Amino acid sequence: MSSYRKELWINVKQPMDFINITPQVEECLQESGIKNGLVLIHAMQVTASVLIDVDEIGLRQDYEHWLEDLAPHDPITRYHHNRRGEANADAHLKRQVLGRGITLAATDGKLELGWWEQIFYIELDGLHGEYVLVKIIGDK
16 A cells, blocks of 8 residues: 655635635646545645535535525624634634545546536635645555
């Protein structure tokens, strides 16, 4: 069994940003040389997530509205966490709904994604320059 690790550094452009990282993860799989195994993809920022869905602007807008309805940013005084000098409690709560990351199967050197599925990094708290950890384990 072999393993591979890479950090994908992400530059977000807006406070809540959805970035398609599918091509970078596919490149990692090719670099690893691993043909059959597991691909773990985790956001290494406590207010970010990685998920799989369709790359469609309307759906991204639906996510933004839904997440804001679940944990509104304002008023920031509603959250105990923000009373300690932070202003991102809502982002922490949103991340708990979305999760930290995903695990995919790799078969014959390809990611096992369904029709239309893509991998997204989602930043929930501003313009952080953070990274996604890609860890691949399996057989070459």
